[in-house]
Amino acid sequence: MSMRHRLPVPPFTEETARLKVQLAEDAWNSRHPEKVALAYTEDSEWRNRDVFLNGRREIVAFLTEKWRKELGYRLRKELWACQGNRMAVRFEYEYHNAAGQWFRAYGNENWEFDEDGLMRKRYASINDLAIEEGERRISLE
Known part of the structure; x- marks a missing residue:
């Protein structure tokens, strides 16, 4: 294992x-x-939806802009399936825009990891639903 590993590493068990x-x-909720x-x-x-990114620099720029617009962002992820170095993940997150409109986003991600546990591919399909603040399910902790 190289010095750049990110535990846990594949092949994944259900627990890992x-x-x-x-x-x-946890990392995404750090914003x-x-x-x-x-x-x-x-x-x-x-x-990510209709946006295609390559490399960490583009990821940082994308996330910086995302969290500038998606205020109060809170995310929940759930493992759907795993095999070897791949996972399918279901998620939902909530946020509001500058005008105060709340949204819940639902989606699925397909992940592929390298041998050191770093994600080399992430494909996300996401749909947004406008909600009232009182309909929120994810607390801002």
């Missing part, structure tokens, strides 16, 4: 996959783009 998903949830980007390979490939 659930841990990896929780670590990802620190540089911290989040460290979980991805230098040349990581992303599809």
Whole structure:
């Protein structure tokens, strides 16, 4: 294992996959783009809705802009399936825009990791639903 490993590493068991998903949830909820980007390979490939990204620099720029617009962001992730170095993850998150409109976003991600436990591919399909503040399910902790 090289010095750049990110535990846990593949092949994943259900237990280590659930841990990896929780670590990802915690990192994204920090809303620190540089911290989040460290979980991805230098040349990581992303599809996020209709946006295609390559590499950590693009990931940091994307997340910086995302969290500038998506205020009060809180995310929950759940392991759907895992095998070897791949995972399918279901998620939902809530946020509001500058005008105060709340949204809940639902989606699925497909993840592929390198041997050191860094994510090299992330493909996300996401749908947003406008909600009232009283309909929120995820607390801002």
